[in-house]
Amino acid sequence: MNKTLTEIAQQLSTSRLVRKTVTEEKRRISPKEIEETKPVPKIQLIYAFNGTGKTRLSREFKQLVAPKGNSEDDETISPQKKILYYNAFTEDLFYWDNNSKGDAAPKLKIQPNTYTDWLLTLLKDLGQDGNIVKYFQHFANDKLTPHFSEDFAEVTFTLERGDDKGTEPLKISKGEESNFIWSVFYTMLDQVITILNVAEPENRETRQFDQLEYVFIDDPVSSLDENHLIELAVNLAGLIKSSKSDLKFIVTTHSPLFYNVLFNELNGKTCYLLERFEDGTFALTEKHGDSNKSFSYHLYLKQTIEQAIADNKVEKYHFTLLRNLYEKTASFLGYPKWADLLPDDKQLYLSRILNFTSHSTLSNETVAEPTPAEQAVVKLLLDHLKNNYGFWKQEQQNG
Numbered sequence: 001m002n003k004t005l006t007e008i009a010q011q012l013s014t015s016r017l018v019r020k021t022v023t024e025e026k027r028r029i030s031p032k033e034i035e036e037t038k039p040v041p042k043i044q045l046i047y048a049f050n051g052t053g054k055t056r057l058s059r060e061f062k063q064l065v066a067p068k069g070n071s072e073d074d075e076t077i078s079p080q081k082k083i084l085y086y087n088a089f090t091e092d093l094f095y096w097d098n099n100s101k102g103d104a105a106p107k108l109k110i111q112p113n114t115y116t117d118w119l120l121t122l123l124k125d126l127g128q129d130g131n132i133v134k135y136f137q138h139f140a141n142d143k144l145t146p147h148f149s150e151d152f153a154e155v156t157f158t159l160e161r162g163d164d165k166g167t168e169p170l171k172i173s174k175g176e177e178s179n180f181i182w183s184v185f186y187t188m189l190d191q192v193i194t195i196l197n198v199a200e201p202e203n204r205e206t207r208q209f210d211q212l213e214y215v216f217i218d219d220p221v222s223s224l225d226e227n228h229l230i231e232l233a234v235n236l237a238g239l240i241k242s243s244k245s246d247l248k249f250i251v252t253t254h255s256p257l258f259y260n261v262l263f264n265e266l267n268g269k270t271c272y273l274l275e276r277f278e279d280g281t282f283a284l285t286e287k288h289g290d291s292n293k294s295f296s297y298h299l300y301l302k303q304t305i306e307q308a309i310a311d312n313k314v315e316k317y318h319f320t321l322l323r324n325l326y327e328k329t330a331s332f333l334g335y336p337k338w339a340d341l342l343p344d345d346k347q348l349y350l351s352r353i354l355n356f357t358s359h360s361t362l363s364n365e366t367v368a369e370p371t372p373a374e375q376a377v378v379k380l381l382l383d384h385l386k387n388n389y390g391f392w393k394q395e396q397q398n399g
Contacts, residue, residue, distance in 0.1 A: 002282065008284045011284055012284075043240060045271045048274035061216055084214070128187050132180075135187060139232070141159075215249045217252070257299055
């Protein structure tokens with residue numbers, strides 16, 4: 001049944017009644033169904049195409065778990081009570097001071113509100129600025145160095161030259177900025193998990209996290225190449241697995257590679273596909289088994305076909321790879337037939353593909369190498385799959 005995003009958020013945060021078949025052999029009672037409560041999973045992993053509503057879902061969930069107060073500030077939500085979150089709006093809390101006059105150094109400022117005040121005060125009190133710098137330099141540039149102001153309200157960046165001298169403060173790129181903001185959040189998350197792993201609250205370094213229940217992370221990978229993306233996913237999965245407290249984690253992404261690595265690294269997770277329909281409603285469908293494992297192979301197939309197109313070397317077997325790609329996509333999305341994903345003139349394109357992928361034992365039925373027009377069909381159908389089913393759109397940052 002289709003739902004609103006608020007109802008989807010409630011689904012993610014609420015224990016559910018499930019039916020279970022039980023037997024009692026000693027008493028020879030026949031199997032019967034009973035209802036039991038299924039608790040909220042510790043890890044919920046959600047895949048959704050760009051534009052589906054991941055970021056809006058994170059806001060709905062945040063509002064559900066920790067409602068806003070009376071402030072007009074949209075992000076003032078007393079997050080320390082229930083939830084620690086990262087989404088596109090978290091990045092909006094960091095902004096460049098473009099009103100500086102004269103030779104003032106460019107500064108990345110942090111918008112003050114309940115969330116950032118709490119976050120940065122704790123990082124300062126816990127002495128975590130060095131860890132933020134270390135993590136940021138690993139994913140950006142080991143010479144690019146952030147410098148926090150004393151109150152942690154501003155950050156300047158210099159490029160170190162190895163001679164105890166750095167460049168004048170500079171404005172970093174948007175991608176580097178995103179990496180820096182994620183580094184702040186990741187360092188905070190590391191501290192949260194470490195502190196809450198101390199079982200007795202009175203023995204913890206701080207009591208600020210005692211009421212924390214949820215960590216919601218929405219797509220932290222928009223500015224990373226594939227190698228760093230994989231590494232970030234492995235690091236995040238390792239951090240989540242190290243949590244021994246009752247913290248619950250929700251991670252959403254549009255990146256098939258990021259999803260796949262998390263799926264393989266995390267144990268005991270519950271996986272979903274988030275879909276949006278034309279009437280503005282949504283569905284959160286639980287995915288099981290092999291339907292979650294196709295993402296890395298998707299990327300391999302896609303890259304192989306793209307390389308053949310770029311080199312003008314499309315051969316018969318590339319039709320087989322293309323068909324395999326359509327089949328795996330249809331399987332993940334729940335389409336009964338892979339041909340349902342083809343463009344409007346489905347029968348025409350289906351015939352083209354089947355012509356090159358059907359097996360034959362008769363030598364005189366062997367299909368010739370594809371003509372230039374048939375090779376063009378491979379590109380057309382690959383572009384159609386990418387443009388309409390969203391697996392590789394990584395340029396958009398908002399869900």
